[in-house]
Amino acid sequence: MNIYDIAKEAGVSIATVSRVLNNKGTVSAATRARVEAILKQNNYTPSAIARGMVSKSMRTVAVLTVDIRVPHYARTAYTIEREFSRRGYEVILCNTGGDRAETLRYLQAVNQKQVDGIVLVGSVFDTICQGAEMEKLLSGVPVVLANGKLDLPNAYSVTVDDKYGVSLAVEHLVARGRKNIYYIKDRDTDSAKSKRDGFLEAMRRNGLEFADHVLEAGETLASGIVCGEDLTAAGALKALLRAGLRVPEQVAVVGFNNSDYAHLCEPVLTSIDNKPEQVALLCVQLLESSIERSEAYSSVVLQPELAQGETS
Amino acid sequence: MNIYDIAKEAGVSIATVSRVLNNKGTVSAATRARVEAILKQNNYTPSAIARGMVSKSMRTVAVLTVDIRVPHYARTAYTIEREFSRRGYEVILCNTGGDRAETLRYLQAVNQKQVDGIVLVGSVFDTICQGAEMEKLLSGVPVVLANGKLDLPNAYSVTVDDKYGVSLAVEHLVARGRKNIYYIKDRDTDSAKSKRDGFLEAMRRNGLEFADHVLEAGETLASGIVCGEDLTAAGALKALLRAGLRVPEQVAVVGFNNSDYAHLCEPVLTSIDNKPEQVALLCVQLLESSIERSEAYSSVVLQPELAQGETS
DNA sequence: CTGAAAGCGCTTACAG
DNA sequence: CTGAAAGCGCTTACAG
Numbered sequence: 001m002n003i004y005d006i007a008k009e010a011g012v013s014i015a016t017v018s019r020v021l022n023n024k025g026t027v028s029a030a031t032r033a034r035v036e037a038i039l040k041q042n043n044y045t046p047s048a049i050a051r052g053m054v055s056k057s058m059r060t061v062a063v064l065t066v067d068i069r070v071p072h073y074a075r076t077a078y079t080i081e082r083e084f085s086r087r088g089y090e091v092i093l094c095n096t097g098g099d100r101a102e103t104l105r106y107l108q109a110v111n112q113k114q115v116d117g118i119v120l121v122g123s124v125f126d127t128i129c130q131g132a133e134m135e136k137l138l139s140g141v142p143v144v145l146a147n148g149k150l151d152l153p154n155a156y157s158v159t160v161d162d163k164y165g166v167s168l169a170v171e172h173l174v175a176r177g178r179k180n181i182y183y184i185k186d187r188d189t190d191s192a193k194s195k196r197d198g199f200l201e202a203m204r205r206n207g208l209e210f211a212d213h214v215l216e217a218g219e220t221l222a223s224g225i226v227c228g229e230d231l232t233a234a235g236a237l238k239a240l241l242r243a244g245l246r247v248p249e250q251v252a253v254v255g256f257n258n259s260d261y262a263h264l265c266e267p268v269l270t271s272i273d274n275k276p277e278q279v280a281l282l283c284v285q286l287l288e289s290s291i292e293r294s295e296a297y298s299s300v301v302l303q304p305e306l307a308q309g310e311t312s
Numbered sequence: 313m314n315i316y317d318i319a320k321e322a323g324v325s326i327a328t329v330s331r332v333l334n335n336k337g338t339v340s341a342a343t344r345a346r347v348e349a350i351l352k353q354n355n356y357t358p359s360a361i362a363r364g365m366v367s368k369s370m371r372t373v374a375v376l377t378v379d380i381r382v383p384h385y386a387r388t389a390y391t392i393e394r395e396f397s398r399r400g401y402e403v404i405l406c407n408t409g410g411d412r413a414e415t416l417r418y419l420q421a422v423n424q425k426q427v428d429g430i431v432l433v434g435s436v437f438d439t440i441c442q443g444a445e446m447e448k449l450l451s452g453v454p455v456v457l458a459n460g461k462l463d464l465p466n467a468y469s470v471t472v473d474d475k476y477g478v479s480l481a482v483e484h485l486v487a488r489g490r491k492n493i494y495y496i497k498d499r500d501t502d503s504a505k506s507k508r509d510g511f512l513e514a515m516r517r518n519g520l521e522f523a524d525h526v527l528e529a530g531e532t533l534a535s536g537i538v539c540g541e542d543l544t545a546a547g548a549l550k551a552l553l554r555a556g557l558r559v560p561e562q563v564a565v566v567g568f569n570n571s572d573y574a575h576l577c578e579p580v581l582t583s584i585d586n587k588p589e590q591v592a593l594l595c596v597q598l599l600e601s602s603i604e605r606s607e608a609y610s611s612v613v614l615q616p617e618l619a620q621g622e623t624s
Numbered sequence: 625c626t627g628a629a630a631g632c633g634c635t636t637a638c639a640g
Numbered sequence: 641c642t643g644a645a646a647g648c649g650c651t652t653a654c655a656g
Contacts (some may be wrong), residue, residue: 002632002633002634003633003634004633014633014634014635015635015636018634018635018636021634022635024635024636025636046633046634047632047633047634049632049633049634050632050633050634050635051633051634051635052634053632053633053634053635054633054634054635054636055634055635
C-alpha cells in the first residue's frame, strides 16, 4: 500500500496525499478529511526509505563504542539512544572493540547508509581515527566524541577532565592523612595516560614521593590506592581483604567511574564520578544542533566529582 | 558523486557501472578495468538508501530491549550486534524500558524504516507485545524473541529454562545440607514467575517446607538463599555480611545470571549461568535464516548450568 | 557485452 | 486548493 493506492482510493493526486501526510501546503478541510479516513482505514505507513531518497536522510545516527558490555559505555550509549529517540532519530550501535579495522568497516557501512551524525564514545577513537582514510569517512557528517578529541572542522568533543579526577582522589587521600599513595593503571588509552599524569602531578604538588614499596599484610599502614577504573579498584579491594588487610582502616581505596561496581563492593568504594549521563546528553545536544541547524559549537569539558564511599 | 557521474567519466551507461559494482551480469575485462579505475579515483560509495529503495531492504535489524545498562541485556545485545555486523547488517538499538507505549513507538519507527528483522530481548515482551496493534507491527517482518515467546507465525523464540535454573540452585543447596531455603524474587515478569515456580517445585520435590522465619544474626544456620538476579544476591550478601553472618559457613547464597556482579562479590557468588551469548547467537542464526531464506525453524530452549562460586 | 527505459515510493517546485 | 511532472540514485528485465 503506497501513496499511489491512497491517492486512487481518495480520488486525489499523490501530491495532495503527501500534503496531508506532512501537513505542508494547503489542503481543503473536506479533502483532508477524506484522505485521512482512507489513510487510517488502510493503516498506511509511509516508506522512510523513499523519504530518505529525497531528503538524503534516514533520521539515523551511529554510535561507535568499544564494547557496550562495559558499564561506563553502556550508561553513555543508553542516554545517547534515549535522547535521540526522543528527538525522532534511530540509533545504530557499533561495538568496535577499539579495533582500527573494525572501526573502519563500521564507518564505511554507516557512510553508505548516510547517517545524519556519528557519536564516538571512548578516548581510543582519537588515536584510531587518525589518517586520511578515516578522516575522509568522518568529514561528510557531523561528528561528536565523548571523552575524546579529534582535529576535524566538523567534529566536536565532550570530555571529562580525567586528570583532574585522579588529582581529586589524591587530594582526598592526602587530606585524610594517607602518606603512601599508589596508583594502579590499566589499559593504555589517552584517558588512562591523563589519569596517570593527574596522579603524578597531584603527588608532586603535595610533596609526596612516589612510593614503590610493597604492602604487607598485618602492617598498620596509612596507605591509599587510587585506581583508574572501578573494576580495578574492586579487584584491589578483594585482594586486600583476602590478604587480611582492613579497608579503610589500614588501606584506603578509590576507584573511577562511580559505577554499580563501586556500589556493590563491601565496603562501598569511594570513586570518582565522571558523569557519563551528562556527557551523553551534551553529545546529543551538540550533534543535534549540528545536524538540524548546522551551527558551530565549541567543545565542552566537564569536571568530575568525588563520590564518597566507605573505602576512604 | 553518483552512478551517473561515474558512467559519464567512464564513457559507459549506468547499467554497466551497476554491473561492475555488483559483479552481476557480464562486463568485458577492459570496460571493467576502466570503470573500476574511475570508481577508485573518485572514491565512489553507492547510496544504501537508493539501493534500499529498489531492494526494499536497508540490511538493518532492530534490537528492542529493556535497558542496555543491565549487564545481562548488554551481553545479549553485544553478541547480537557483533554477529549481525559480521553478516553485513547494521543494528538499531532500542531501550524500551519495558514500557508498552515506548515499545509501540519504536516498532512504528523501525517499521517505517523497513528493517529486515526484529529481535526482542527480555521476557517482558511476551506480555507487552499482545494486542492487535502490536501484532500488526510485528507481522510484516521476521521476529525472534530472546527469553520470551510470542504466538505469531513469523516469530521464533530462544529461551532458557529459568525454572530449571532455579531448581538447579535448590538441588545444589539441598545436596550441601541446607535445610531452610529461601527465595528472593524481584520484578514481576514471566521469567521471574518461572523462577519462583522452579523454586517452589524443587522445594516440594525435596520435601522441604517453605520456610518463612527470619534470619537472625549470630544464629548458626544451615540456611540458603536463592535469588532471581545476581544484583539481588549481591545485595543479600552485603546485608548478611553487615549483619555479622558468615557466608557460606552460616548462610549460602546463590544468584542468577553468572554476571560480573557475581565475580566481583567477596566471596564470589555461586550463580546460575543462563548463557546469554549462546541465546544471542541462536537468535541471530534463526533471524538470518528467516530473512535470507525465509525458512521455517522451530524455537529453541537452552538449559542453564550452575556456576560454582564461594558462597555455597 | 552493452545501453535505453522503467520502476522503487516519495517530495517539491511549478502551473493553473 | 490541486495536479502533472521531474527528480532522488540505484537495479533489472529487455533489446540489440
